[in-house]
Structures are given as structure tokens and as C-alpha cells.
Amino acid sequence: MNRSNDGGRTASRTIARPGKRWAAVTVAVAVGLVAVRPVAAQTGGPLTLEAAVRGALDGSPQLRAAEFGLEEANEQVSEAWGNVYPSLDLATTYTRNLSPLLNFLPANIFDPTADPGDLIPVQFGADNTWQLTINLEQPLFNAAAFIGVGAAGRFQALQEEAVRGEAQVVVTRVREAFYGLLLAQEQARLTENSVRRVRESLGETQALNRAGLASDYDVLRLEVELANLEPNLRRAQNAVLQGRRQLGIDLGLGDADTEALRVVGTLADFDLDDLAANSPANRDILAFVGVPWDAPPEVPDLVETRSDVRQLELTESLRKTEMRLEQVEYLPKLSFFGQYGINSQQNGSPEFFGAPRAYTRNIGLQFTLPIFQGLQRDARVDQKRAVLRRAETETELARSQGAAELRSFFEQADEARARAQGQGRAVEQAARGFDIARAQYREGLGSQLELTDAEVALRQSEFNYAQAVYDFLVARARLDAAAGRVPLVGERLGGDDDA
Numbered sequence: 001m002n003r004s005n006d007g008g009r010t011a012s013r014t015i016a017r018p019g020k021r022w023a024a025v026t027v028a029v030a031v032g033l034v035a036v037r038p039v040a041a042q043t044g045g046p047l048t049l050e051a052a053v054r055g056a057l058d059g060s061p062q063l064r065a066a067e068f069g070l071e072e073a074n075e076q077v078s079e080a081w082g083n084v085y086p087s088l089d090l091a092t093t094y095t096r097n098l099s100p101l102l103n104f105l106p107a108n109i110f111d112p113t114a115d116p117g118d119l120i121p122v123q124f125g126a127d128n129t130w131q132l133t134i135n136l137e138q139p140l141f142n143a144a145a146f147i148g149v150g151a152a153g154r155f156q157a158l159q160e161e162a163v164r165g166e167a168q169v170v171v172t173r174v175r176e177a178f179y180g181l182l183l184a185q186e187q188a189r190l191t192e193n194s195v196r197r198v199r200e201s202l203g204e205t206q207a208l209n210r211a212g213l214a215s216d217y218d219v220l221r222l223e224v225e226l227a228n229l230e231p232n233l234r235r236a237q238n239a240v241l242q243g244r245r246q247l248g249i250d251l252g253l254g255d256a257d258t259e260a261l262r263v264v265g266t267l268a269d270f271d272l273d274d275l276a277a278n279s280p281a282n283r284d285i286l287a288f289v290g291v292p293w294d295a296p297p298e299v300p301d302l303v304e305t306r307s308d309v310r311q312l313e314l315t316e317s318l319r320k321t322e323m324r325l326e327q328v329e330y331l332p333k334l335s336f337f338g339q340y341g342i343n344s345q346q347n348g349s350p351e352f353f354g355a356p357r358a359y360t361r362n363i364g365l366q367f368t369l370p371i372f373q374g375l376q377r378d379a380r381v382d383q384k385r386a387v388l389r390r391a392e393t394e395t396e397l398a399r400s401q402g403a404a405e406l407r408s409f410f411e412q413a414d415e416a417r418a419r420a421q422g423q424g425r426a427v428e429q430a431a432r433g434f435d436i437a438r439a440q441y442r443e444g445l446g447s448q449l450e451l452t453d454a455e456v457a458l459r460q461s462e463f464n465y466a467q468a469v470y471d472f473l474v475a476r477a478r479l480d481a482a483a484g485r486v487p488l489v490g491e492r493l494g495g496d497d498d499a
Contacts, residue, residue: 046264049178049285052251053488056174057167059252066159066166073152073159080152083145086138095129096350126345130353136338140365143328151321158314165307168486174250175288175477178263179470181243186267186466188236194459195233197434198226201451204442213444225452267466272417289476290485296410297483303402305484312398316391323384329370329377338363402482409479416472423465430458 057063101124107114139145202222208214248258264281271277275286275293291302303309341360344353370377437454440446480486 046262046281048264048281049175049288050488052178052247052263053171053174053288055251056170057488060167060170060250061252063163063166063170066163070156070159070163073156077149077152077156080145080149083142083148084139086136089135090133091135092132093130094350095131097125097127097129100125100127127347128345128350130344131341132353133339133341136336138336139333140336141332141334143331144325147321147325147328151318151325154314154318154321158311158318161307161310161314164484164489165311167489168307168481168484170250171486171489172477172481174247176474177243177247177250179473179477181240181247181263182265182267183466183470184236184239184243185263187463188233188240190268190459190462190466191229191233191236193462194455195226195229197455198222198229201438201441201455202226221449221452267469268462270420270469272420272469272472285473288487290480290487291476291483299403299406299410302406302483302485303399306398306402306482307484309395309398309402310484312391312395316388316395319384319388319391323381323388326377326381326384329380332367332369334368335366336363337366405482406479409475409482413472413475413479416468416475420465420468420472423461423468426461427458427465430454430461434458 102121103124104119105122106116107118107120108116110120202219205214205218205222209216209219244258244261247263248254248261253261265285266279266282269279270282270286272286275283278286291297296302339360339362342353342357343360344355344357346354434451434454434457437446437451441451
């Protein structure tokens with residue numbers, strides 16, 4: 001838009017679905033992106049949308065919490081593999097018999113001439129007993145162990161998708177807060193322009209009144225309008241401060257950094273039809289999308305990349321694996337085992353595994369076949385099957401809801417662009433009308449009421465255009481989130497599914 005002499009803005013736009021030039025410029029912007037400084041280093045100057053998103057991804061407590069869940073899943077995978085690998089245990093004990101065990105045996109065992117009723121005490125065990133045992137076990141066939149590894153892997157994939165989904169939520173929230181601050185800044189600027197225009201008109205009317213060419217009522221009317229506008233200006237300035245605080249919270253900034261927070265971009269200057277016609281700051285904002293402008297994928301394809309649908313599909317796969325875990329409990333188990341042991345005993349002072357010593361060595365196979373467990377396995381399999389059917393139903397429902405949501409966001413974006421087209425023409429006409437009304441008023445050909453109405457129409461049309469651009473940007477951000485293609489998320493998580 002071009003600024004008019006009085007601070008208004010004019011525009012001539014044809015809002016249509018962009019063609020190949022969008023693709024070329026978007027690629028050029030994407031290739032030309034340079035590394036940005038951390039958010040903390042940019043709080044003293046204007047903050048770009050990309051820098052804000054990167055700062056939120058690096059410092060979001062929600063995202064860190066989700067990543068801890070992924071770390072837990074990684075360790076569960078390692079734990080599951082432990083059921084497949086061999087197990088090796090070593091146990092050793094030392095016992096000091098303060099009172100060695102005594103048993104009484106018939107005396108004629110040792111002395112045939114002894115009386116049959118005579119008993120003699122016999123000590124079992126020595127003062128010191130040493131034992132060492134090494135046990136080895138290797139599962140040869142255990143279907144539950146191998147399926148358990150698969151279940152852990154599916155849970156790991158589910159947690160990875162949960163992290164991706166949380167990152168998309170963080171980025172979308174920051175984008176909306178960024179756009180909201182742009183809108184608050186635009187409303188404050190437009191209100192400042194209105195206050196300035198009314199003050200100028202008031203000054204001119206007071207001069208005409210002193211010359212006898214304007215009535216006291218004309219002066220009073222402008223004074224009342226100015227008195228009504230000034231509180232609105234204060235309210236708009238407070239909205240800017242609130243927008244900064246909200247964005248600062250999402251970025252994890254302190255109060256001092258939040259007060260100094262500034263964002264680049266001007267909603268009134270956006271050209272939604274021609275990306276190349278925008279300023280660099282506005283062009284970067286418009287190019288920050290996940291779903292391409294020129295040829296977006298079909299809605300069914302976008303549904304499959306939604307994070308919630310992916311999570312439900314992974315949950316469905318996990319439930320299927322859990323059912324298989326219960327089913328394989330009917331199968332036998334076969335394992336190899338081996339044992340090596342040393343036993344040593346002495347009287348008197350302890351001597352570490354001193355003589356005499358005895359050794360045990362054995363190996364073998366263990367076969368286990370479950371036969372009957374009170375129908376518990378059947379019940380558990382049926383439970384898991386019901387849970388699986390519920391997961392399948394939830395996935396199908398999520399696909400249907402996701403498709404409807406995506407179509408709604410496409411419609412909202414198209415509606416906002418069409419509204420911006422109409423409002424762009426309205427701004428141009430309102431600015432021209434204000435110029436005419438002011439010129440006629442200065443020449444004494446128009447009334448002060450006409451001038452006031454023209455100023456109000458210009459102010460409202462300018463804000464309506466900014467609101468339409470804001471609605472379009474928010475719809476695009478929500479569309480990216482609904483499609484599971486949010487910018488920078490794949491780069492942050494090491495994937496490439498965002499673009």
C-alpha cells in the first residue's frame with residue numbers, strides 16, 4: 001500500500017490464488033534463509049518470526065517434557081532387548097558358623113559294639129563356608145520376548161510423534177502470538193493516525209472559527225471526537241504491551257526483555273497476491289508456511305500427515321502388538337542354561353576359598369508348555385482385541401474430523417484473502433474520500449460532519465484490512481498445524497516432513 005499525505009493508505013489489489021511466481025519466490029526465500037541469533041540476543045532489536053519460533057523450540061518447557069518422555073521410550077526399547085539377550089549372574093557368599101550344626105547319629109554306625117540306643121554328636125559343616133555360583137541362561141525360543149521388542153519400538157515411535165505434535169503446538173502458538181502483536185501494533189498506529197488527523201482538523205476548524213467561517217458547534221464536535229479517540233489510543237497501546245507479554249511468555253523471556261520486545265512486519269503493507277511486492281520482513285512472514293501456496297496437496301493426503309492421526313495409527317499398531325503378546329502366551333518356551341559352582345569349607349581362621357574345594361558344572365535345556373491357566377489368557381486376548389477395535393474406530397473418526405478441519409481452514413484462508421481484497425479497495429476509496437472531504441471543508445464547500453464521517457470511514461477500513469490480513473495469517477498457521485506440516489519442526493527433530 002502507498003501512504004497518502006494524511007497518513008492513510010491506498011491500495012489496488014486483485015486477490016487470486018497465486019501461481020508459479022509464489023513457488024519461485026518461496027524457494028528463493030527458503031534457500032536464502034540465514035542463521036538467526038538467539039531470541040535473547042535479539043530482544044534489543046526487531047524480532048523476526050523465524051527467530052521467535054526457533055527461540056520457542058529451544059526453550060519451551062512443554063517440548064522438553066515431551067522429549068523426556070521420548071528418552072524414557074528409548075530406554076524401554078533397550079530394556080525389551082534385554083529379554084532376548086543371554087543373562088549371566090554371579091553370586092558368592094561367605095558364612096562364619098559361630099555354632100556349627102550338630103546332629104546326633106547312632107553310635108553303632110561308627111562302633112559296631114556300641115549299644116543300639118547310644119547316640120554320638122556329629123558336626124555338619126565347618127567354621128567357614130565359601131560358595132560361588134555362576135548361572136547362564138539364553139532364551140532359544142520365546143515369542144513374547146521378540147514381540148515385546150516390537151512393542152517397545154512402536155511405543156518409541158509413538159513418543160517421537162508426540163514430541164513432533166508438541167513442537168507443532170508450540171510453533172503454532174508462537175505464530176499466533178506474533179501475528180496478534182502485529183495486529184495490536186497496527187491498531188495502535190491507526191489510532192495514532194486518527195488522533196493526528198482529528199487534531200489537525202481541530203486546529204483548522206478553530207482557525208476558521210476565529211475568522212467567522214466555522215461555528216462553535218463544529219469546534220465542539222471535533223473536541224468531543226478527539227476526547228473519545230485518546231482513550232482508544234491508550235487502550236491500543238496497552239494491547240501492544242499485552243501482546244508483547246504474551247509473546248515473551250511463549251519465548252521464555254524475562255520482564256525486562258519483554259518490555260523491549262519488538263517484532264518486524266506491518267499488516268497494512270501486506271500484499272497477499274504478489275509475494276515479491278512485499279517488504280523483506282513481510283515476505284519472510286508470508287513465506288513461513290508448511291503447506292505450499294501454489295499447489296497444496298489434496299486434503300486426504302494432508303490428513304495422513306496430521307500428528308494426531310499419526311499418533312492414533314501408532315497407538316493402533318501398539319494395541320495390535322499387545323494383543324499378539326497375549327496370544328503367544330499359548331506357545332512353548334525353550335531356553336538353554338548352564339551353571340558353574342565352587343564350594344569350600346575350613347575350620348579355624350578363614351582362608352579365601354581354601355582347600356578343600358568342590359566344583360559343580362552342568363548345562364541343560366528347559367522346555368515350558370503352558371497348558372491351562374483358568375481361561376485367563378482367553379479373557380486377556382479378548383480384552384486386547386476390544387481395545388484394538390476401539391483404537392481403530394478412534395483413528396477413523398480422527399481422519400474424518402481432520403479432513404473437515406482442514407477444509408474449514410482452507411475456506412477461512414480463502415475468505416480472509418477475499419475480504420482483504422475488498423478491504424484493500426475500501427481503504428483506497430476511503431483515503432480518497434477523506435482527501436476530498438478535507439479539501440472541500442477547507443474551501444467552505446463541505447461540512448465538518450462530512451469530514452468527521454470520512455475520517456471514521458478511513459480509520460475503520462484501514463483496521464478492517466489489517467484484521468483481514470491477520471485472519472489470513474492465523475488461518476494459514478492453523479492450516480499448517482492441522483496438516484502436520486509446521487515450518488522448522490522437522491529441522492528441530494531431524495525430520496523432513498514439514499514442507
